Amino acid sequence: AQSVTQLGSHVSVSEGALVLLRCNYSSSVPPYLFWYVQYPNQGLQLLLKYTTGATLVKGINGFEAEFKKSETSFHLTKPSAHMSDAAEYFCAVSPKAAGNKLTFGGGTRVLVKP
Amino acid sequence: KAGVTQTPRYLIKTRGQQVTLSCSPISGHRSVSWYQQTPGQGLQFLFEYFSETQRNKGNFPGRFSGRQFSNSRSEMNVSTLELGDSALYLCASNSGTGGLETQYFGPGTRLLVL
Numbered sequence: 283a284q285s286v287t288q289l290g291s292h293v294s295v296s297e298g299a300l301v302l303l304r305c306n307y308s309s310s311v312p313p314y315l316f317w318y319v320q321y322p323n324q325g326l327q328l329l330l331k332y333t334t335g336a337t338l339v340k341g342i343n344g345f346e347a348e349f350k351k352s353e354t355s356f357h358l359t360k361p362s363a364h365m366s367d368a369a370e371y372f373c374a375v376s377p378k379a380a381g382n383k384l385t386f387g388g389g390t391r392v393l394v395k396p
Numbered sequence: 397k398a399g400v401t402q403t404p405r406y407l408i409k410t411r412g413q414q415v416t417l418s419c420s421p422i423s424g425h426r427s428v429s430w431y432q433q434t435p436g437q438g439l440q441f442l443f444e445y446f447s448e449t450q451r452n453k454g455n456f457p458g459r460f461s462g463r464q465f466s467n468s469r470s471e472m473n474v475s476t477l478e479l480g481d482s483a484l485y486l487c488a489s490n491s492g493t494g495g496l497e498t499q500y501f502g503p504g505t506r507l508l509v510l
Binding site for chain 1: 400429451488502
């Protein structure tokens with residue numbers, strides 16, 4: 283069975299500082315990998331996804347993530363935090379054969395300090 | 397193009413009752429997936445429907461069921477409600493035509509069981 287671990291349930295960053303959210307997965311074969319963001323009282327919005335090919339993936343709102351097979355990681359970064367980045371972020375995986383069945387990590391809530 | 401619509405947005409029920417939640421996917425999308433989000437268990441996959449057939453199923457008891465209509469709208473039903481069923485129920489849609497596709501999430505239905 284697949285599992286996803288997000289290190290740190292809460293992260294506090296200063297506006298303009300680097301945002302780094304960690305995600306590690308457990309899977310016998312590399313799955314598809316995703317990062318979603320959830321703003322209060324809203325559903326999930328896809329930030330970026332990795333399927334195959336280039337291991338550095340760029341997403342929306344200046345976020346990017348790097349797939350490292352040897353480390354089974356897919357960490358999310360943004361060079362400069364903005365107040366609007368305050369939200370909860372979820373890493374998710376999907377087995378390549380399972381289509382639309384996502385397994386999510388526990389989430390990381392980001393607080394941005396002015 | 398209209399997004400994913402979920403109704404109702406908020407619901408209060410008492411233990412032992414049953415509840416039906418509705419999801420209208422994006423026009424043209426044929427796949428609908430349902431997820432439960434709770435503070436304790438996080439985001440968990442319930443099931444996926446494609447062309448009126450259940451295509452994937454998560455690890456939930458039989459009290460949780462769903463269906464999909466010919467217009468792709470989907471409903472999920474929870475019978476004999478328990479306090480632990482209090483959660484945000486999210487539905488996601490995609491075209492379902494195969495391969496990996498972006499899932500578009502609705503705003504969710506927040507269910508409170510008293």
